[in-house]
Amino acid sequence: MKKFYGGVEAGGTKFVCIVAAGPGEILAQERFPTTRPEETIGKTIEFFRPFVESKQVDSIGIASFGPVDLNEKSKTYGYITTTPKPGWAQADLLGSIQRGLGVTCAFDTDVNAAAQGEYYWIPENRELDPLLYITVGTGIGVGGIVNGKTLHGLIHPEAGHMFIPHDLKIDPFPGVCPYHGDCMEGLASGPSMAKRWGQAAETLPDDHPGWDLEAWYIGFMVSNLLLNFSPRRIILGGGVPQHIGLIDKVRKNVQKQINGYVKSPQVLENIDRLIVPPALGNQAGVMGAIALAITR
Amino acid sequence: MKKFYGGVEAGGTKFVCIVAAGPGEILAQERFPTTRPEETIGKTIEFFRPFVESKQVDSIGIASFGPVDLNEKSKTYGYITTTPKPGWAQADLLGSIQRGLGVTCAFDTDVNAAAQGEYYWIPENRELDPLLYITVGTGIGVGGIVNGKTLHGLIHPEAGHMFIPHDLKIDPFPGVCPYHGDCMEGLASGPSMAKRWGQAAETLPDDHPGWDLEAWYIGFMVSNLLLNFSPRRIILGGGVPQHIGLIDKVRKNVQKQINGYVKSPQVLENIDRLIVPPALGNQAGVMGAIALAITR
Numbered sequence: 001m002k003k004f005y006g007g008v009e010a011g012g013t014k015f016v017c018i019v020a021a022g023p024g025e026i027l028a029q030e031r032f033p034t035t036r037p038e039e040t041i042g043k044t045i046e047f048f049r050p051f052v053e054s055k056q057v058d059s060i061g062i063a064s065f066g067p068v069d070l071n072e073k074s075k076t077y078g079y080i081t082t083t084p085k086p087g088w089a090q091a092d093l094l095g096s097i098q099r100g101l102g103v104t105c106a107f108d109t110d111v112n113a114a115a116q117g118e119y120y121w122i123p124e125n126r127e128l129d130p131l132l133y134i135t136v137g138t139g140i141g142v143g144g145i146v147n148g149k150t151l152h153g154l155i156h157p158e159a160g161h162m163f164i165p166h167d168l169k170i171d172p173f174p175g176v177c178p179y180h181g182d183c184m185e186g187l188a189s190g191p192s193m194a195k196r197w198g199q200a201a202e203t204l205p206d207d208h209p210g211w212d213l214e215a216w217y218i219g220f221m222v223s224n225l226l227l228n229f230s231p232r233r234i235i236l237g238g239g240v241p242q243h244i245g246l247i248d249k250v251r252k253n254v255q256k257q258i259n260g261y262v263k264s265p266q267v268l269e270n271i272d273r274l275i276v277p278p279a280l281g282n283q284a285g286v287m288g289a290i291a292l293a294i295t296r
Numbered sequence: 297m298k299k300f301y302g303g304v305e306a307g308g309t310k311f312v313c314i315v316a317a318g319p320g321e322i323l324a325q326e327r328f329p330t331t332r333p334e335e336t337i338g339k340t341i342e343f344f345r346p347f348v349e350s351k352q353v354d355s356i357g358i359a360s361f362g363p364v365d366l367n368e369k370s371k372t373y374g375y376i377t378t379t380p381k382p383g384w385a386q387a388d389l390l391g392s393i394q395r396g397l398g399v400t401c402a403f404d405t406d407v408n409a410a411a412q413g414e415y416y417w418i419p420e421n422r423e424l425d426p427l428l429y430i431t432v433g434t435g436i437g438v439g440g441i442v443n444g445k446t447l448h449g450l451i452h453p454e455a456g457h458m459f460i461p462h463d464l465k466i467d468p469f470p471g472v473c474p475y476h477g478d479c480m481e482g483l484a485s486g487p488s489m490a491k492r493w494g495q496a497a498e499t500l501p502d503d504h505p506g507w508d509l510e511a512w513y514i515g516f517m518v519s520n521l522l523l524n525f526s527p528r529r530i531i532l533g534g535g536v537p538q539h540i541g542l543i544d545k546v547r548k549n550v551q552k553q554i555n556g557y558v559k560s561p562q563v564l565e566n567i568d569r570l571i572v573p574p575a576l577g578n579q580a581g582v583m584g585a586i587a588l589a590i591t592r
Contacts, residue, residue, distance in 0.1 A: 230450045
């Protein structure tokens with residue numbers, strides 16, 4: 001008999017709950033908007049309750065928006081910590097679901113879970129540690145697998161806020177990050193594109209110069225991640241990189257920026273195998289949550 | 297009876313060979329300049345031969361300058377690869393020493409070994425994974441321990457070449473990196489300071505503005521590493537950071553640059569426990585080589 005697991009992709013905009021044995025083996029799925037914590041967590045518990053009661057599911061993975069507390073020794077382990085999202089600061093996401101259902105859950109950031117999903121479910125990726133997963137959308141986030149496990153530390157990576165070169169003569173836009181102005185997220189998130197060009201990123205025509213600028217900044221981010229982690233795979237997820245031709249522009253920019261310094265065939269020649277879109281498409285997060293439940 | 301190990305710190309300027317049981321337990325030590333590979337490797341083999349023949353040493357760790365091939369499945373595993381140093385490109389450092397002495401050696405980059413040394417020998421650091429070791433001197437390098445092991449990947453980290461903001465109005469110096477111009481190494485290595493100010497870094501007076509600029513750039517590098525890895529310890533080694541007051545300036549710049557975004561007491565309050573000089577001083581590399589030999 002097939003074994004099923006629970007997965008929650010807890011996003012700032014919507015929650016996706018799933019019961020599955022793996023990609024393409026989905027028993028049930030539901031998505032609902034992220035409202036107040038009590039309501040949203042309540043719906044999550046109600047979704048899983050019948051599967052837990054019938055003993056079809058005894059392990060659930062939670063992939064959460066952040067920042068979150070990942071320190072298992074901490075009193076606030078599994079809490080969302082300092083988000084501006086109303087009601088969610090100091091929300092006990094993990095504990096509420098565990099108590100509501102009486103099952104132990106695995107917990108990680110949404111981007112670490114997506115990295116884990118791509119690593120666990122895609123056989124080719126199992127050989128490609130370190131593996132990084134980048135999302136560029138409303139925010140910019142990075143998760144990763146290094147030496148077989150997801151990246152945890154003092155907190156968890158916040159590489160979306162890394163500092164990159166910003167040539168004010170080419171791009172005088174000051175950036176939108178309330179903390180840093182022109183950090184990566186300030187210059188290249190979806191909202192920064194919308195503010196710079198006065199229209200939503202997805203409405204910019206294919207030949208708009210905004211796409212070249214975006215690919216230039218994402219190039220710097222990927223180049224820095226390449227120099228920092230020496231990853232064997234870099235996955236570019238989220239809405240913005242899926243714009244037609246963008247990932248290929250990023251690859252060319254990384255080659256231009258690194259300028260032959262990293263003498264690896266995966267950078268010099270086969271960069272289309274190094275920097276790739278998610279093999280799981282928009283299921284990387286939720287299938288990552290399932291992988292967390294399995295590997296917990 | 298105490299067990300002794302061999303350690304080699306193979307630098308671009310000098311080799312340090314040691315037989316030791318740990319810090320302060322050194323049986324023999326020798327240092328000699330890095331000349332042609334045959335001569336330098338020959339001296340290394342001669343130093344260790346009596347200890348190997350008397351069976352006092354059966355394991356040697358090698359901490360090498362780079363870039364090196366760390367892929368154990370590769371035909372050129374343990375080679376120095378593309379260095380401009382005459383004679384050393386494609387030199388089989390690991391294999392030559394192993395064949396010459398008939399013992400198996402552990403092999404890693406000098407900065408990964410230094411990270412391993414600080415992690416292995418300093419009890420407090422065992423709890424501080426991820427741990428990063430930065431060296432700022434003739435070049436800039438970064439090594440690290442993540443999830444219990446040193447950082448390997450496509451090649452190995454080359455974070456000294458990361459791209460950081462460069463405000464040409466404040467610092468019009470174009471940088472000295474032959475690949476990238478104004479990457480981190482191009483702007484902040486010892487040679488870049490010498491070229492920018494027309495005198496060697498170590499001769500700049502304490503109140504020279506060059507030190508503030510240097511601390512600003514090192515701050516960006518440390519901030520980016522903090523955002524990328526969420527490390528629990530960042531060790532600032534190499535000659536430049538040991539200038540009086542520099543590490544403290546770097547700490548203040550990191551707080552200014554991160555600007556409250558990473559809400560950890562180790563960043564907001566106790567940053568003097570997060571960013572530290574090497575506990576092993578200038579022995580981090582060679583004691584790292586000993587740790588490599590032990591943990592191999």
